[in-house]
Amino acid sequence: MEKTFTFDRPDPCNAFIKICENITYGEGPLSGISVGIKDNISTSGIETTCGSHILQGYIPPYNAHVVTLLRSAGAAIVGKTNMDEFGMGTTTETSSFGPTKNPVDPTRAPGGSSGGSAAAVRSGLVRLALGTDTGGSVRCPASFCGIVGLKPTYGRVSRYGLIAYANSMEQIGPMAANVRDCALLYSVIAGYDPRDGTSVDKPAPAPVSPVIAGKKIGVPAEYFGEGVDPAVAETVTEAIEKLADLGAEIVPCTMPSMKYALAAYYVTSMSEASSNLGRYDGVRYGMAPEMVQPWHEAFSAIRRSGFGEEVRRRILLGSFALSAGYQGKYYAKAQAARQMVRDDFARLFAEVDIIAGPTMPTVAFRLGEAADPLSMYLADILTVPANLAGIPAISVPCGEAHDLPVGLQLMGRHFAEDEILSAALAYEEGSA
Amino acid sequence: MVSEEDVAHIAAITDVGVDASELKLFTGQFNAILEYFDILDSVEGGNGEPVGPTNIFREDVVVQSLSQEDVLRNSTDPEDGFIRAPRVI
Amino acid sequence: MTVIIGLEIHCQLNTATKLFCGCSTDYRDDGPNTHVCPVCLGLPGSLPVTNRQAVIYALKVAKALHCEVPEVSEFARKNYFYPDLAKAYQITQYDKPLALGGYVDIEGEDGREKRVELTRIHMEEDPGRLVHMGSGDRGRYTLVDYNRSGIPLIEIVTEPQLSSPKEARRFLNKLRATLEYLGIYDSEREGSLRVDANISIKGYERVEVKNITSYKGVEKALTFEITRQKGMIRRNAQIVRETRHYQEARGVTTSARSKELEHDYRYFPEPDLALMRVSSWVDEIALPELPDARRDRFMKQYGVSLNHARTLTGDLGLAEFFEEIVGDSPEIAAPWTADILLGELNYRDMPVSKVPVQEYRELLDEAGSGRITDTSAVEILRLILNQVMEGSDPEKPGAIISRLGLAKESGESFREIVATVLADNDAAVSDHRAGKNGAINFLVGQVMKATRGKADPKEIREIIDDLLKE
Numbered sequence: 006m007e008k009t010f011t012f013d014r015p016d017p018c019n020a021f022i023k024i025c026e027n028i029t030y031g032e033g034p035l036s037g038i039s040v041g042i043k044d045n046i047s048t049s050g051i052e053t054t055c056g057s058h059i060l061q062g063y064i065p066p067y068n069a070h071v072v073t074l075l076r077s078a079g080a081a082i083v084g085k086t087n088m089d090e091f092g093m094g095t096t097t098e099t100s101s102f103g104p105t106k107n108p109v110d111p112t113r114a115p116g117g118s119s120g121g122s123a124a125a126v127r128s129g130l131v132r133l134a135l136g137t138d139t140g141g142s143v144r145c146p147a148s149f150c151g152i153v154g155l156k157p158t159y160g161r162v163s164r165y166g167l168i169a170y171a172n173s174m175e176q177i178g179p180m181a182a183n184v185r186d187c188a189l190l191y192s193v194i195a196g197y198d199p200r201d202g203t204s205v206d207k208p209a210p211a212p213v214s215p216v217i218a219g220k221k222i223g224v225p226a227e228y229f230g231e232g233v234d235p236a237v238a239e240t241v242t243e244a245i246e247k248l249a250d251l252g253a254e255i256v257p258c259t260m261p262s263m264k265y266a267l268a269a270y271y272v273t274s275m276s277e278a279s280s281n282l283g284r285y286d287g288v289r290y291g292m293a294p295e296m297v298q299p300w301h302e303a304f305s306a307i308r309r310s311g312f313g314e315e316v317r318r319r320i321l322l323g324s325f326a327l328s329a330g331y332q333g334k335y336y337a338k339a340q341a342a343r344q345m346v347r348d349d350f351a352r353l354f355a356e357v358d359i360i361a362g363p364t365m366p367t368v369a370f371r372l373g374e375a376a377d378p379l380s381m382y383l384a385d386i387l388t389v390p391a392n393l394a395g396i397p398a399i400s401v402p403c404g405e406a407h408d409l410p411v412g413l414q415l416m417g418r419h420f421a422e423d424e425i426l427s428a429a430l431a432y433e434e435g436s437a
Numbered sequence: 438m439v440s441e442e443d444v445a446h447i448a449a450i451t452d453v454g455v456d457a458s459e460l461k462l463f464t465g466q467f468n469a470i471l472e473y474f475d476i477l478d479s480v481e482g483g484n485g486e487p488v489g490p491t492n493i494f495r496e497d498v499v500v501q502s503l504s505q506e507d508v509l510r511n512s513t514d515p516e517d518g519f520i521r522a523p524r525v526i
Numbered sequence: 527m528t529v530i531i532g533l534e535i536h537c538q539l540n541t542a543t544k545l546f547c548g549c550s551t552d553y554r555d556d557g558p559n560t561h562v563c564p565v566c567l568g569l570p571g572s573l574p575v576t577n578r579q580a581v582i583y584a585l586k587v588a589k590a591l592h593c594e595v596p597e598v599s600e601f602a603r604k605n606y607f608y609p610d611l612a613k614a615y616q617i618t619q620y621d622k623p624l625a626l627g628g629y630v631d632i633e634g635e636d637g638r639e640k641r642v643e644l645t646r647i648h649m650e651e652d653p654g655r656l657v658h659m660g661s662g663d664r665g666r667y668t669l670v671d672y673n674r675s676g677i678p679l680i681e682i683v684t685e686p687q688l689s690s691p692k693e694a695r696r697f698l699n700k701l702r703a704t705l706e707y708l709g710i711y712d713s714e715r716e717g718s719l720r721v722d723a724n725i726s727i728k729g730y731e732r733v734e735v736k737n738i739t740s741y742k743g744v745e746k747a748l749t750f751e752i753t754r755q756k757g758m759i760r761r762n763a764q765i766v767r768e769t770r771h772y773q774e775a776r777g778v779t780t781s782a783r784s785k786e787l788e789h790d791y792r793y794f795p796e797p798d799l800a801l802m803r804v805s806s807w808v809d810e811i812a813l814p815e816l817p818d819a820r821r822d823r824f825m826k827q828y829g830v831s832l833n834h835a836r837t838l839t840g841d842l843g844l845a846e847f848f849e850e851i852v853g854d855s856p857e858i859a860a861p862w863t864a865d866i867l868l869g870e871l872n873y874r875d876m877p878v879s880k881v882p883v884q885e886y887r888e889l890l891d892e893a894g895s896g897r898i899t900d901t902s903a904v905e906i907l908r909l910i911l912n913q914v915m916e917g918s919d920p921e922k923p924g925a926i927i928s929r930l931g932l933a934k935e936s937g938e939s940f941r942e943i944v945a946t947v948l949a950d951n952d953a954a955v956s957d958h959r960a961g962k963n964g965a966i967n968f969l970v971g972q973v974m975k976a977t978r979g980k981a982d983p984k985e986i987r988e989i990i991d992d993l994l995k996e
Contacts, residue, residue, distance in 0.1 A: 018485065066507040066511075163575050199495065283452075290512065301607065319462065341482040487598060492800060500548025
C-alpha cells in the first residue's frame with residue numbers, strides 16, 4: 006500500500022537540487038522516513054544531474070540498486086541533494102546549481118562533495134540521506150555540519166547506478182543526525198548485488214550496540230601533524246580520551262605512507278575520472294550538441310560549456326597522468342603508493358581494532374574562501390587513506406572548535422562497519 | 438614542468454575545450470599540482486601485482502533490454518529509432 | 527622486395543548475450559536501438575559484469591590455437607572519442623591479455639606446411655554502428671545504432687610472418703574454419719569476422735590497413751596496398767607510418783587523418799571489473815575435431831588425396847556435407863564435391879547447406895554407374911542447383927535423364943552418328959590419317975556436339991579408330 010508523504014518545508018540552504026512531487030512510501034524498516042539522495046545516484050524517472058549542467062534534463066530509465074532497496078524498505082524519497090559537480094570538490098561550491106550553505110553557520114560551506122545531503126539532515130529537512138564518498142565526500146560534510154556519516158568498505162554497498170567519479174575508491178554511504186539512524190540506513194543499503202562486479206557477498210550487518218571497552222584504538226601521529234588546526238586536534242584528542250575513559254586502550258602509532266596518500270589519491274581519482282567523464286558528449290543524454298564539423302569541435306564545445314572549471318581541470322590532469330610517457334611517473338607510481346597505504350593499514354590492524362583521528366584538518370570553510378585548487382585538495386589528507394585502502398570509516402560529531410562542529414574519524418578493518426558503528430555509538434551515548 | 442602547448446594537447450585529446458585565456462591559468466595550476474605529485478617519484482616500484490576481486494562473472498542468460506522509447510528518451514531529435522550524433526567523416 | 531604482413535582478426539563470439547550485459551546478441555531482424563540497456567548504452571552509473579560464456583569461448587579458441595593462458599588476465603580501458611563508442615572508452619585488454627602465443631599451420635607459398643605464430647588473443651567489446659546519411663542538411667549528422675555495442679569480440683593478433691596476400695588468404699581460411707569448427711562464431715553473420723592488416727616492404731615503414739570488413743576483401747586490400755608501397759619505393763617516395771582505410775567499394779586504401787594524438791589511448795585497468803584467473807579452466811575445455819585432424823582422417827578413412835581433403839575440411843558445412851553423401855564411393859564423391867560442386871556453388875554464391883542431399887547422392891550414383899557421361903552429370907547438377915536457387919523443388923536426376931534423354935549413347939545408333947561425322951569431315955579425317963595432332967580432338971568434339979554430350983569421349987575415340995580401320 007503506497008502512502009503519500011507531504012513535504013512543504015523551505016530549503017534556505019539550497020540543500021536540494023530537486024524536490025520530488027508526489028512523494029510516496031511503503032511498508033518496511035524505513036516506512037515513512039524521509040530520505041534525501043545525492044544527485045549522483047540514479048533515480049528512475051527523476052532528473053539526475055550530478056550537480057552538472059552537462060546532465061541537465063537527464064532522466065535515468067533505471068534505479069540505482071540502493072534506490073530500489075530504499076523503496077522496498079518503505080522510505081519516502083524527498084529529493085535529490087546538491088553536490089560538488091561530479092563529486093569533485095570539498096565545499097559543494099562547484100555545483101552548477103549554486104552552493105549549499107552550512108545550516109550551522111550560513112556563511113560557511115557545508116563541506117563536500119555530499120554537502121546537500123549533510124545540510125538536509127542537519128537542518129532537519131530529512132531524517133536520513135545518502136551521500137557518496139570517493140575521498141571523504143561523506144565524512145567531510147558530516148564533520149563540517151555536525152552529523153554522522155559512514156563510508157562503508159569498498160564492495161559493501163552496490164555502486165550500480167552511482168554515477169562514477171573514481172570507481173576504484175567510491176562507496177555510497179549513509180548520513181544521519183545520530184549513529185543509530187546512520188546504522189539503520191546502512192543496514193538497508195548494505196549487501197551483495199550481482200550487477201556490480203566489485204560488490205562483495207557478505208552476511209547482512211549485525212545490529213549495533215554501544216561497544217568500546219577492551220578495544221584497541223590506534224592513533225597515528227600523522228593525523229595530528231602539519232596542517233591540522235590545533236583547535237581541531239585538541240577537540241579530537243579529548244574525544245579519544247573519552248574513548249579511553251569508556252574502556253578503550255589507546256595505542257600511539259605511525260602511518261609513514263600518509264605522505265604519499267594525497268598524491269596517490271588525486272592521481273588515481275583524476276585518472277579514472279578523465280575516462281569516466283568521456284561519455285558526456287550530449288549524444289545519448291544531457292545537453293544537446295550542435296551538429297557542427299569537425300565533430301571533435303562539437304564535442305569540445307559541449308564539454309566546454311557543460312562542465313565547470315574544476316571538472317575540466319581534473320579531466321585534463323587525469324588524462325595527463327595516463328598519457329603516453331607520463332603513466333609510469335604518475336598513474337603507476339600512485340598504484341604503488343596505494344599499495345603502501347594498504348600495507349600500512351594491514352600492519353596497524355594486526356595490532357589495533359580501530360584507528361582514530363580527526364575527520365578533517367579544519368572546521369568548515371567560509372563560503373568563497375576556497376582559493377587555489379591545490380590547497381583545497383590538501384584538506385582531504387585525513388580522509389583519502391580509507392578510500393585508497395577500501396576500509397570503512399565513520400565521522401561522528403565530537404564537539405566544537407572555533408564554535409563550529411568537529412568530527413571524530415574512526416576507521417576499521419575491511420567489512421568491520423559494525424565495529425566502528427558500535428564504537429561511534431558508545432562515544433555518542435557516553436556508555437560502553 | 439608542463440607548457441601551455443602540453444595543456445592544449447591534452448585538451449585536444451580529451452575534447453575539453455580550453456580557450457587562450459584559460460590556458461595560462463590552467464598551466465600555472467597544473468605545474469603547482471604536478472610539483473606536489475612529484476612526491477610519488479620517491480615511491481619504489483610501479484603498477485605491481487594487480488589486486489582486487491577475482492573471477493566475477495554472470496551467466497549467459499538474456500535479460501530484458503530497455504524499450505527503444507527509453508533508449509531514445511534522453512537523446513535530442515532521434516530519427517527512425519536512431520540517435521543523432523555529429524557527422525564524423 | 528620482401529613483403530611482410532601481420533594480421534589482426536576481430537571475431538564476434540556467438541554468445542546469447544553481450545560481453546558485459548544481458549542484452550540479446552540476436553538483433554538482426556530488429557530495429558535500431560532495441561537491444562540496448564544502461565550498460566551497453568553507457569548510461570551514467572551503469573556497470574559491466576563479464577559474461578562467463580564469452581570467456582569460455584575465447585579460451586576454447588586459445589586452446590585450439592595452442593596459446594598459453596597466463597595465470598592472471600585483466601580488462602583495461604582504451605580511451606578515445608567516437609560517436610559509436612558509448613562510454614568514450616572501449617573495454618579491451620592491454621598488457622594482461624587472455625592468451626599469449628599460439629600458432630596456425632597453413633599451406634605455405636612453396637606448397638609445404640608453414641607455421642604462422644600468434645602474438646596474443648584478447649577479448650573486447652564491439653562498438654555501436656554508424657549510419658551515414660546523405661548530403662545537405664542530413665549530411666550534418668550521423669545516425670547511431672547501439673545494438674552492436676557490447677557484442678563480445680576476440681582479437682587474434684599474428685606475428686608479421688605472412689609473405690603474400692595469397693598466404694594471408696590461406697591463413698584466414700584456415701583460421702575461419704577453425705573458429706567455425708569450434709562453434710564459437712556465426713560465419714553467416716555480416717561483419718562477424720573483420721580484419722586489420724599491418725603491411726610493409728622489408729626495410730621500410732609499416733602501414734596499418736583498417737576496416738577490411740569482409741574477409742574476402744583481404745586479398746584485394748593487401749594486393750592494392752603492396753602495389754602502392756612498391757610503386758612508392760620505385761618512385762623514391764617516402765612511405766610514412768600511418769593508418770589507412772580500405773574502401774571496399776573502390777578496392778583501394780586511403781589515408782586516415784594521421785593525427786598522432788589520436789593514438790594516445792591512455793590505457794589503464796578497468797576498475798569496474800574483477801581480475802580473471804582462468805588458466806585452470808583450459809583443462810576442462812573439450813575441443814571438437816579440428817580441420818587438420820579431420821583432413822588427416824578424410825585421407826585415412828576415405829583415401830582422399832591431400833588436396834581434396836584440405837578443400838573438403840576447409841569449411842565445416844562442406845566437411846559435414848561430404849560425410850553425409852560420401853557413402854561407399856569416396857573416389858567419386860571427393861573429386862565431384864571438391865572440384866565440381868564447390869565451383870558451381872561459388873559461381874552461384876550458394877551455401878553448401880542448400881544442396882539437396884538426396885538428389886546429389888543419386889547424381890553421384892548415376893555418374894558412378896556410367897549411365898551418363900560426366901558432361902551430362904554436370905548439366906544435371908547445374909539444373910538442380912538452379913532449381914534450388916529459384917526456390918522450386920529439385921528434380922530427381924533419374925527424371926532429368928529421361929526427360930532430356932541424357933542416358934549415355936552407345937550401340938549401333940551411336941556408330942551411325944560417328945560415321946556421319948567422319949563422312950562430313952573429310953579434311954579432318956585426312957589430317958588425322960596424316961598424323962596431324964589435333965585432328966582427332968576436332969572429330970571427337972563434333973561427335974560430342976552431335977550427341978549433346980551424351981557420349982563418352984574415350985568411347986568415341988575407340989569407335990573412330992575402329993571405323994577408320996575398316
